[in-house]
Amino acid sequence: MSLLKVEHIAKSFGGVKAINDVSFELPKGQLLALLGPNGAGKSTCFNMLNGQLRPDSGSIKLEGVELVGKHPRQIWRAGVGRTFQISATFGSLTVLENLQMVLLSRYKKLNRWWKPVTHYFQEEAMVLLDQVGMADQADRACSVLAYGDVKRVELAMALAHEPTLLLMDEPTAGMAPRERNQLIALVKKMVVDRNLSVLFTEHSMDVVFEHADRMMVFARGELIADGDSDMIRNDARVREVYFGSGKSFEAA
Structure with a gap:
């Protein structure tokens, strides 16, 4: 059974159909890239x-459990993690403290600070930081x-x-080519080591073709x-969308 099953989702904003009858599945342990030009509907x-956002119609199931109608916090606790195009870390806190804050939330101890935050979950936080270098x-x-x-900290x-599904919205935006490949290679390692499913959007075709399974x-x-x-390389519709001609990705 697929980890994620999306069936006939649709979303409109006024007269604009941002997503129109989209269906797909994502199995466990796969790195899936979501591609398309600006305005294609990836972020929606x-x-x-x-x-x-709530779909106007359709179904989104994680391991058979319907997610449509649930609050983002409930979906997070159900096992869906996410990173954002603009990094969301606490700049004034240390790297370790950022991880400790997330772990405090995971274990529902945000309202039980009987001692300073630096005393909580140090070992578990350091294990995660070690995994991302x-x-x-x-x-x-x-x-x-x-x-x-910062992107590595956000990944940690x-x-x-411990999500089963990780959504990454343009994780390499603003990064140099070497950094881009290093980060996605690290994500790919997590996919293998954790049997994690990852869906990510990306504009850098070199990164996508080098690392994505699908x-x-x-x-x-x-x-x-x-x-x-x-x-994907040989699909005429894809080449038309990206280049407006029969031009190949290699020649771009």
Whole structure:
């Protein structure tokens, strides 16, 4: 059984159909890229999956449990993690404290601070930081980190509640080519090590074709292609959407 099953979801804003009758499934342990030009409906799809938007119609099920109608906090606790295009860390806190804050929320201890936050979940937080290569910067404030390192901290924060599905909205936006590939390679390792399912949006085709197990392409709110790298490269509709011609990705 697929981990995530999306059936016939649709969302309109006024007369604009942002998502039009989209269906797909995501099995466990797969890195799935969601592609498409600006305005294709990628962010709208993401926002429906984690409850920020409610579909006008359709169904979204995680391991058979309907998510439509649930609050984002309930969906988070059901096992759906998310990172955002604009990083969401606490800049004034240290790297370690950022992880401890997430763990306090996971274990519902935010209203039970009988001792300073620095005393809670240190070991568990350090394990997560080690997994993303940030253990040696645990005592640094997030505000002074390089952008790529902030993205690693955000990934550790998303993993802190042990999600089964991770949504990543343009995780490499603003990063240099080397950093982009390093981050997605790290995510791919998490997919394998944790049997984690990841759905991510991305504009850097080099990253996508190098690391994604599968790709879906949206255009004007519709799913126009779904397959592996060879299938996507050779799809005439995809090339038309991206280039307006028969030009290939390799020649772009």
